[in-house]
Amino acid sequence: KAGVTQTPRYLIKTRGQQVTLSCSPISGHRSVSWYQQTPGQGLQFLFEYFSETQRNKGNFPGRFSGRQFSNSRSEMNVSTLELGDSALYLCASSTTGADATNEKLFFGSGTQLSVL
Amino acid sequence: AQTVTQSQPEMSVQEAETVTLSCTYDTSESNYYLFWYKQPPSRQMILVIRQEAYKQQNATENRFSVNFQKAAKSFSLKISDSQLGDTAMYFCAFMSYGNQFYFGTGTSLTVIP
Numbered sequence: 609k610a611g612v613t614q615t616p617r618y619l620i621k622t623r624g625q626q627v628t629l630s631c632s633p634i635s636g637h638r639s640v641s642w643y644q645q646t647p648g649q650g651l652q653f654l655f656e657y658f659s660e661t662q663r664n665k666g667n668f669p670g671r672f673s674g675r676q677f678s679n680s681r682s683e684m685n686v687s688t689l690e691l692g693d694s695a696l697y698l699c700a701s702s703t704t705g706a707d708a709t710n711e712k713l714f715f716g717s718g719t720q721l722s723v724l
Numbered sequence: 725a726q727t728v729t730q731s732q733p734e735m736s737v738q739e740a741e742t743v744t745l746s747c748t749y750d751t752s753e754s755n756y757y758l759f760w761y762k763q764p765p766s767r768q769m770i771l772v773i774r775q776e777a778y779k780q781q782n783a784t785e786n787r788f789s790v791n792f793q794k795a796a797k798s799f800s801l802k803i804s805d806s807q808l809g810d811t812a813m814y815f816c817a818f819m820s821y822g823n824q825f826y827f828g829t830g831t832s833l834t835v836i837p
């Protein structure tokens with residue numbers, strides 16, 4: 609079974625630009641969540657999508673948005689990039705989300721975004 | 725709001741020795757799940773161990789075990805017989821019903837040969 613796939617692995621952008629990151633979850637997983645990882649801050653939760661609906665949202669400005677498609681693939685968009693947006697963006701998928709008993713996150717390798 | 729605290733930014737251990745990583749959390753919920761994830765230099769986050777809060781028995785996975793103290797809201801990870809491949813960043817995480825995860829800031833562990 610293929611794991612969580614994130615593309616691209618690396619991105620370099622300049623301030624003011626926008627960027628779109630992609631995440632393909634494990635087959636059968638309907639929940640996709642996004643995290644921003646920066647040194648010293650750990651993983652900050654951005655948002656979670658389940659069956660094409662945003663179910664949870666973290667404390668990030670409106671410049672950060674996402675969506676999920678009917679095949680569970682998800683995209684994250686950041687508009688008007690700022691230097692502080694430089695980070696590793698991790699995507700994680702999990703199963704149905706209906707029963708937390710066996711819930712666990714499976715992560716992709718991340719997209720390293722550098723804003724110059 | 726849930727918070728997860730890892731007070732040890734960096735730790736080191738000699739190969740074959742035992743090391744314990746600390747984690748505390750704050751929540752008002754009674755049912756939740758706790759996790760330890762490992763992130764090696766490859767950046768791939770890997771689940772190390774999982775604990776259900778309603779279970780009193782501490783979880784174990786081979787050389788990895790936890791000390792779960794629910795009243796103290798403490799969830800430490802013990803790595804026995806440390807190996808060079810254990811060198812990584814370790815994140816403690818909390819999940820409540822609603823399936824939102826909260827992560828600590830991580831502990832960078834170096835295993836010294």
